[in-house]
Amino acid sequence: MEPTSEAELADLISSAKAPLCIRGGGTRLLGPIEGEVLETSGLQGISLYESGALTMVAGAGTTLDEIGAALKAENQRLAFEPPDLRDVLGTTGASTIGGVAASNASGSRRISVGACRDFMLGVRFVDGAGIVAKNGGRVMKNVTGYDLVKLMSGAFGTLGVLSEVSLKVMPKVEMQLCLRIEGLNAKQAVAAMSAALGSPFEVSGAAQALDGAVVLRLEGFDASVRYRADKLTQVLAGFGTVEMLDDQAQCDTLWRDIRDARGFTGSTGDLWRVSVKPSDAPELIDTLGAHAVLLDWGGGLMWVDMPKRADLRARMSVPGHATLMRSDDKGFEQVARFHPEAAPLAKISAELRARFDPKGILNPGLMGDVA
Amino acid sequence: MDMPRPDPIVLSRKSELVARLLTVLPQDAVIEDEMETRAYECDALTAYKCPPLLAVLPRSTAEVSDVLRICYDMNVPVVPRGSGTSLAGGALPTADCVILGVARMNDVLETDYTNRVIRVQSGRTNLSVSGAVAEEDFFYAPDPSSQLACAIAGNIAMNSGGAHCLKYGVTTNNLLGVTMVMMDGEIVEIGGAHLDSGGLDLLGIICGSEGQLGVVTEATLRILHKPEGARPVLVGFDSNEVAGACVSDIIQAGVLPVAIEFMDRRVTEVVENYAHAGYPLCEAVLIIEVEGSEAEIDAQLALIREIAERHNPIEFREAKDADEASRIWLGRKSAFGAMGQINDYMCLDGTIPVSSLPMVLRRIGELSKEYGLDVGNVFHAGDGNMHPLILFDANKDGDLELCEAMGAEILKLCVEAGGCLTGEHGVGIEKRDLMGYQYKPADLDAQMAVKDIFDPKWLLNPAKVFPLDVSDAKRSAQIAAE
Ligand SMILES: Cc1cc2nc3c(=O)[nH]c(=O)nc-3n(C[C@H](O)[C@H](O)[C@H](O)COP(=O)(O)OP(=O)(O)OC[C@H]3O[C@@H](n4cnc5c(N)ncnc54)[C@H](O)[C@@H]3O)c2cc1C
Numbered sequence: 001m002e003p004t005s006e007a008e009l010a011d012l013i014s015s016a017k018a019p020l021c022i023r024g025g026g027t028r029l030l031g032p033i034e035g036e037v038l039e040t041s042g043l044q045g046i047s048l049y050e051s052g053a054l055t056m057v058a059g060a061g062t063t064l065d066e067i068g069a070a071l072k073a074e075n076q077r078l079a080f081e082p083p084d085l086r087d088v089l090g091t092t093g094a095s096t097i098g099g100v101a102a103s104n105a106s107g108s109r110r111i112s113v114g115a116c117r118d119f120m121l122g123v124r125f126v127d128g129a130g131i132v133a134k135n136g137g138r139v140m141k142n143v144t145g146y147d148l149v150k151l152m153s154g155a156f157g158t159l160g161v162l163s164e165v166s167l168k169v170m171p172k173v174e175m176q177l178c179l180r181i182e183g184l185n186a187k188q189a190v191a192a193m194s195a196a197l198g199s200p201f202e203v204s205g206a207a208q209a210l211d212g213a214v215v216l217r218l219e220g221f222d223a224s225v226r227y228r229a230d231k232l233t234q235v236l237a238g239f240g241t242v243e244m245l246d247d248q249a250q251c252d253t254l255w256r257d258i259r260d261a262r263g264f265t266g267s268t269g270d271l272w273r274v275s276v277k278p279s280d281a282p283e284l285i286d287t288l289g290a291h292a293v294l295l296d297w298g299g300g301l302m303w304v305d306m307p308k309r310a311d312l313r314a315r316m317s318v319p320g321h322a323t324l325m326r327s328d329d330k331g332f333e334q335v336a337r338f339h340p341e342a343a344p345l346a347k348i349s350a351e352l353r354a355r356f357d358p359k360g361i362l363n364p365g366l367m368g369d370v371a
Numbered sequence: 372m373d374m375p376r377p378d379p380i381v382l383s384r385k386s387e388l389v390a391r392l393l394t395v396l397p398q399d400a401v402i403e404d405e406m407e408t409r410a411y412e413c414d415a416l417t418a419y420k421c422p423p424l425l426a427v428l429p430r431s432t433a434e435v436s437d438v439l440r441i442c443y444d445m446n447v448p449v450v451p452r453g454s455g456t457s458l459a460g461g462a463l464p465t466a467d468c469v470i471l472g473v474a475r476m477n478d479v480l481e482t483d484y485t486n487r488v489i490r491v492q493s494g495r496t497n498l499s500v501s502g503a504v505a506e507e508d509f510f511y512a513p514d515p516s517s518q519l520a521c522a523i524a525g526n527i528a529m530n531s532g533g534a535h536c537l538k539y540g541v542t543t544n545n546l547l548g549v550t551m552v553m554m555d556g557e558i559v560e561i562g563g564a565h566l567d568s569g570g571l572d573l574l575g576i577i578c579g580s581e582g583q584l585g586v587v588t589e590a591t592l593r594i595l596h597k598p599e600g601a602r603p604v605l606v607g608f609d610s611n612e613v614a615g616a617c618v619s620d621i622i623q624a625g626v627l628p629v630a631i632e633f634m635d636r637r638v639t640e641v642v643e644n645y646a647h648a649g650y651p652l653c654e655a656v657l658i659i660e661v662e663g664s665e666a667e668i669d670a671q672l673a674l675i676r677e678i679a680e681r682h683n684p685i686e687f688r689e690a691k692d693a694d695e696a697s698r699i700w701l702g703r704k705s706a707f708g709a710m711g712q713i714n715d716y717m718c719l720d721g722t723i724p725v726s727s728l729p730m731v732l733r734r735i736g737e738l739s740k741e742y743g744l745d746v747g748n749v750f751h752a753g754d755g756n757m758h759p760l761i762l763f764d765a766n767k768d769g770d771l772e773l774c775e776a777m778g779a780e781i782l783k784l785c786v787e788a789g790g791c792l793t794g795e796h797g798v799g800i801e802k803r804d805l806m807g808y809q810y811k812p813a814d815l816d817a818q819m820a821v822k823d824i825f826d827p828k829w830l831l832n833p834a835k836v837f838p839l840d841v842s843d844a845k846r847s848a849q850i851a852a853e
C-alpha cells in the first residue's frame with residue numbers, strides 16, 4: 001500500500017481489517033513484524049519553509065535527503081542530527097522525516113539542544129480507526145491543549161501514521177572544534193565528560209569512542225569556539241593530554257561515526273541502545289560482559305555490542321531503558337525490542353494504544369511489553 | 372464565565388469528606404473554614420472567583436495519594452494548585468471541589484552536579500530551584516516572570532516559559548522525570564535522571580496537561596552551569612514592522628541571543644512614567660541579551676549591531692556595566708506592574724510566526740480602536756509569543772465582557788496568522804471555549820482520549836481546557852455509569 005494523500009491514507013486505514021507494517025524509508029531493522037506493508041513515501045514534499053522563522057513543514061514521507069538539501073541552501077540544519085543507521089543495521093533505503101519523528105531519532109547533540117521531540121512543533125496523523133487529527137502547529141511556543149506531538153514522536157507508528165510534521169530548524173554554525181583525550185577508562189571518561197558538560201563552555205557532543213578516546217565537540221563562531229576550547233583544555237588538564245582537532249572534515253567524520261554507531265558495522269553480536277544516568281554507565285559496563293561499548297551523551301547513551309541472545313536487561317542493575325536495535329529473527333522473537341514498562345505505565349500505554357488503534361493493526365506487537 | 376453546576380451530593384457530604392480526610396491528614400492540613408478557603412478562590416486571573424468546598428495541604432506523595440483515593444471514592448472533583456499565579460484561571464476552584472495545594476511540599480530531594488539534575492518536591496518555587504544550586508554556579512533555565520512565586524508544579528502543568536527560553540527551551544525541554552499520583556491514588560514514576568523514554572513519551576504528555584491527568588508531587592529537572600556573563604542591549608525603532616524584520620534577521624544570522632523582548636510605544640510610555648528606566652520614546656523597543664565571556668559577548672553584540680544598523684534604529688544602547696544592564700531590564704521587568712497601575716488588564720498569550728509580527732500588531736491596533744479599549748504590547752519576540760495587554764475597568768459595567776470579546780478576536784487573529792491561542796500561559800478556563808478556533812472536533816477528541824485514560828471520571832481540574840459542554844457531559848456520564 002502506498003497512499004499518495006492523507007485522505008487516501010485515512011481510507012486505507014479505516015477499511016483495513018488486518019495488521020499493517022508502517023514503513024518510511026525502511027532503514028530500520030525491525031525483525032519480523034507481521035502485516036501488509038504500508039509505505040509513506042507517497043506523502044511527500046516540503047509544503048512550507050520559512051528560514052527567517054526557523055520553521056519547516058513537510059509530508060511524513062519526505063526523505064531526509066530532500067530536507068537536508070533544502071536546509072543546506074539556506075545554511076540551516078536539523079540541530080538534533082538524526083542518526084543514519086543504515087550501515088550498522090545493514091539496511092538500505094532513504095530515511096524519511098516521518099520515520100525519524102516516529103522513532104524520536106536523536107544524535108549526539110541531544111545533550112545540549114534536545115531530542116527530535118524537542119524540535120517537533122506539530123503533527124498531522126491518521127489514527128488506527130482512520131480518523132485524521134492534528135496537534136501543535138508551526139510556532140515555537142504552543143501550550144494550547146495537550147501535547148500529543150510528544151506522544152506521537154517516539155510512538156513508532158503504534159498510535160497513528162504521521163502524515164505531516166512541522167519542525168523547528170536551526171542555523172548552521174560557523175565552525176567546530178574537537179578536543180580529544182586518550183587512555184581513560186569508562187569511569188574517568190564519564191568524569192571528564194561531566195566536568196566538560198558541567199562547565200559554562202557549551203559542549204555540544206561528549207562521547208567515548210570505541211578506541212577509548214574521549215571526544216568533545218564545540219561549535220559556533222570561530223573566536224568563541226577557540227576561546228572555549230582553550231578554557232576547556234584547562235578544565236580537563238587533570239585527565240590527560242588534551243589534543244585539539246580543527247580539521248572540519250575530520251571532525252565531521254568523527255561525529256558521524258559516533259552518531260551512527262558505525263564502529264559496530266559488521267560486528268556479530270546483538271546491538272543495544274541503552275539510556276542511563278551518565279554516572280551509572282561505568283558500573284553497568286562492568287556487569288554486562290559486552291564485546292564493546294560506545295558512550296555518547298556524556299555517558300548517558302550506551303551503544304552495546306552484546307553476545308547473541310544475552311538479555312542485557314536482565315543484567316541492568318541501574319534505572320534506565322534498553323532497546324534491542326539489531327539481532328536476528330530468533331533474537332527478536334526471544335527478547336522484547338523495547339524496554340518492558342513497569343505495570344502502571346504499561347497499563348496506561350496499553351490503554352492509549354487500544355484507544356488510538358482500536359483494531360490493533362498499527363505495527364502490532366512492536367511495543368507494549370510489561371515488566 | 373460559566374462553570375459547572377456544583378454536584379449536590381458532594382456538597383451534602385462535606386462533613387463526611389472532612390472526617391475521612393482527617394483520618395489521613397493532620398488537622399492543620401485540612402482547611403474547611405469559609406473565611407480561610409477564600410484564600411484559594413482565584414489565581415492571578417482575578418476576574419473569576421469561586422471559593423472551593425475545602426482545601427488540603429499535604430506534605431508528602433503518600434498523603435497526596437491518600438487524599439486522592441478518598442476523593443475518587445466519593446466522586447469529589449480535585450483542583451491541584453501550586454502558587455496560584457496562573458493567568459488562565461487554571462487553578463480556579465469549582466464550588467464542589469477540593470483544592471489540593473502542594474505549597475508545603477518544597478524540599479530539595481537531591482542535587483547531582485555530575486549528572487546535572489536536581490530532584491525537588493513540586494511545590495518548590497521556580498526561583499528557589501535555581502537558588503538551591505547557585506552555590507555551584509548552576510541554575511534551572513526556564514524563568515517565568517513570576518518565578519519568585521510560581522511553583523514547579525504549576526510550571527509543569529502549564530509547560531511554562533520565560534524570557535530566556537529562546538535559548539534554553541521551555542519546561543518540557545528541561546523536565547526529565549516526575550512522580551505523579553493518579554486520580555485513584557496510584558503513585559507512578561515517569562522518567563528519571565536518564566534521557567528520553569523507553570516506551571511512549573508519557574512525560575511529554577503530562578507536561579502541559581494543566582493538572583488534568585494527575586497530581587505531580589516530585590520532579591527531576593535539568594540544571595546547567597551559569598554562563599560566564601550576560602549583557603543586554605536596547606534597540607529603538609520608529610516602526611513595529613522594522614523591529615519585526617530586525618528580529619527575524621538576527622535569528623537567521625545564527626546568533627543565538629538568550630532573549631529578544633519587544634515593547635511597543637504604549638507600554639514604553641507607561642513604563643517610563645512608572646520606573647524611569649530611561650527608555651527612548653519610539654514605536655518599538657527591543658531588548659536583546661547575549662551570553663558568554665566578555666570577548667564572546669562583544670563579538671555577538673557587534674554582529675547584532677551590524678544587523679540592527681541595516682534597519683536604521685533610532686537608538687542602539689549597549690550596557691557598559693551591571694548598573695546599565697539592570698536599567699535596560701528594569702523597564703521590561705516592571706512592564707506588567709506598570710500597566711496594572713494605570714488600569715485592570717487582561718494579558719493574552721497568542722503565539723504567531725515571527726514573520727507575521729507586523730501584520731498582527733497592526734490588526735491589534737485596529738481592533739483597539741474598534742472596541743475603544745487601550746492595548747499595550749510587550750512580549751517574547753524571538754519566538755513570536757505575543758502578550759497584548761488589554762486595559763479595562765473592572766468596576767465599569769460591561770467592560771470585562773467587551774475586553775473578553777476583543778481578546779477572543781485577537782486570539783482568532785493569531786490562529787489565522789498560523790499561530791496558536793496560547794504560547795505559555797495555558798488554556799485554563801480563559802480560552803477553553805475558544806479551542807474550536809484552533810482545533811477541529813477530531814483534534815480535540817484525540818486529546819480527550821488521553822484524559823479518558825488518565826482520569827476516567829473526569830474529576831481532576833474540571834471545566835478547564837476543553838469546551839464546558841463537552842467536559843460536563845463526560846463527567847456526568849462517567850459518574851452515572853458507576
Ligand atoms: C526498534 C527501533 C528503535 C529505534 N530507536 C531509535 C532511537 O531510539 N534513536 C534513534 O536515533 N534512532 C532509532 N531508531 C532508528 C530510526 O528509526 C532511523 O534512524 C530512522 O529515523 C528511520 O527512518 P525511516 O524513514 O527509515 O523509518 P523506518 O525505518 O521506515 O521506520 C522507523 C519506525 O517509524 C515508523 N514509521 C515510519 N514512518 C512513519 C510514519 N509516517 N508515521 C508513523 N510511524 C512511522 C515505522 O513503523 C518504524 O517503527 C530505531 C529504529 C528501530 C527499528
Ligand SMILES: Cc1cc2nc3c(=O)[nH]c(=O)nc-3n(C[C@H](O)[C@H](O)[C@H](O)COP(=O)(O)OP(=O)(O)OC[C@H]3O[C@@H](n4cnc5c(N)ncnc54)[C@H](O)[C@@H]3O)c2cc1C
Pocket residue numbers: 414415450451452453454455456457458460461462473493514515516517520521522523524525526527528529530531532533534581582583585586587588707795796832
Ligand atoms: C506577573 C506574572 C507573570 C507571569 N509570567 C509568566 C511567564 O513569563 N511565563 C509563563 O509561562 N507564565 C507566566 N505567568 C503565569 C504563571 O506564573 C505560570 O503559569 C506558572 O507556571 C503557574 O505556576 P503556579 O505554581 O502558580 O500554578 P497555579 O496557578 O497554582 O496552577 C497552574 C496550573 O497548574 C496546575 N497544577 C498546580 N499544581 C499541580 C500539581 N501538583 N500537579 C498537577 N497540576 C498542578 C493547576 O491545576 C493549574 O491548572 C505569569 C504570571 C504572573 C502573575
